[in-house]
Amino acid sequence: MTVMARAATTSDVFNAIAEPRRREILVLLRTGERPVAQLAQQLGMPQPGASKHLRVLREVGLVQDRKSGKQRLYGLDARGLRRVHEWTGGFEQFWNEGFDRLDEYVQDLKQARQAD
Amino acid sequence: MTVMARAATTSDVFNAIAEPRRREILVLLRTGERPVAQLAQQLGMPQPGASKHLRVLREVGLVQDRKSGKQRLYGLDARGLRRVHEWTGGFEQFWNEGFDRLDEYVQDLKQARQAD
C-alpha cells in the first residue's frame, strides 16, 4: 500500500539537484575536493546537514568520496548532470528558434485571460 | 519559526521538473496545446492529479493556459528550462574535456575505498 508522497531524492538526479543546498555543494566542488567540514562551513550549515546532503549526492552518483586520514574528501562527478542537460536541451527549440512565435503566443494567452 | 521541510515545488523550476509526471507533461506539450482531460488520460492518472501537476507547472511558468470553450488548453512555455540547461551546462567540462582524467580519478576513488 505504498502511497508515494514524492519520488525519493536518492533515486533520481533531477530530485537530487532540486535542493538549492545540494546545487551549491556541486558548485563548490567544481574547484576541487573538499572535506565535509569545509563544505558545511561554506554553506553556513551544521556539519550533520552537510553530511546528509552529501549522502544524497553520493547515492545518485554526483559526488565520489575517499578517505584521507581523519577526513573524508568529497569530489565532483558531474557525469550524472549530463542527463539533465540533455533532457532540458530537448526543449531548446522552444526557447530559441520559436522564441518570437512563442512570445507572441504567450502574449495572446495573457490577453485572452484578461479578456475574461 | 518556519521549519522548511523542502523548498516548495511551486517556487522553483528545478523542483517543478523533479517530479517525473511533470516532466512527462512537458514532453507531451511539445507537440502542442492539450486539454487537461487528454493529458490526464495520456498520463494514465485521474484528472485531479493532472490538474495539480499542471498547476505547479503553471506557477513556475513552464506552461501557459487559456480557456477554449468548456476546455482549458495548456501550452508549453519552456523558457524556464533554459536556466536549468545553463546551470547543468556549467558542468559540461567535467563530463567532456576531463572525462578521461575524471574516470581515472573515479577509479582511484573506488580502489582507495576497496583498499579499506
Add this chain to the structure above:
DNA sequence: TTGACGCATACCCATATAGGTATATGATGA
C-alpha cells in the same frame, strides 16, 4: 433555466524530507 461536461479545489492519508541536537564510529597521535 436545466443538465451535462471539463476542470479546479477541498480534504484526508501516508510518506519523504530538511533541520537541529545528541551520539555512535573511525582514525590518528601521544
Add this chain to the structure above:
DNA sequence: TCATCATATACCTATATGGGTATGCGTCAA
C-alpha cells in the same frame, strides 16, 4: 590504550507533497 578530531547516524519535529475521492464552479447546448 586514551583523548581528540572529523564524520556519519539516530532521533524528533514541522512541512510539503502526491494520490484518491468528493464536490464546487463556470460554460455550453437544448
